[in-house]
């Protein structure tokens with residue numbers, strides 16, 4: 413079945429995108445560490461990083477660089493561009509955490525990844541798609557979104573999407589993707 417057709421039905425008739433293969437494929441010991449955080453909103457990404465042993469720093473990065481991940485003195489460190497908008501920083505952090513969970517060997521082999529504003533690091537684009545899908549599951553966990561959307565009734569409106577985006581600390585664009593609007 414095509415991945416894009418995986419949906420979770422919500423009692424009010426809306427649809428929520430089902431968790432990605434990348435999320436479902438995470439090792440149990442990783443899920444055990446992060447699942448608790450995925451049950452609250454906005455998801456505490458910093459706490460997830462800490463739990464995974466990853467250091468996160470807001471840094472002044474070159475214009476056009478949204479974030480990076482690499483090893484510094486033996487520790488995995490994610491740097492997020494402090495000059496970008498808050499929602500943007502959250503998604504960048506989630507994207508780098510996804511690289512840490514999915515592509516750690518690549519990060520080590522390449523001596524780190526540095527991402528442009530499209531969250532492209534120069535690696536094959538499927539690597540970035542994987543990271544974006546998992547990042548989306550970190551900032552807007554499907555199960556939690558399904559539970560939260562069940563509190564609304566009637567047609568989905570822009571106001572509701574903005575309300576949900578605010579609750580999860582994401583852009584309305586990111587929320588629309590998760591609500592199968594695009």
Ligand SMILES: [Zn+2]
Pocket residue numbers: 507511525527531532533539540543
């Ligand atoms: Zn990336």
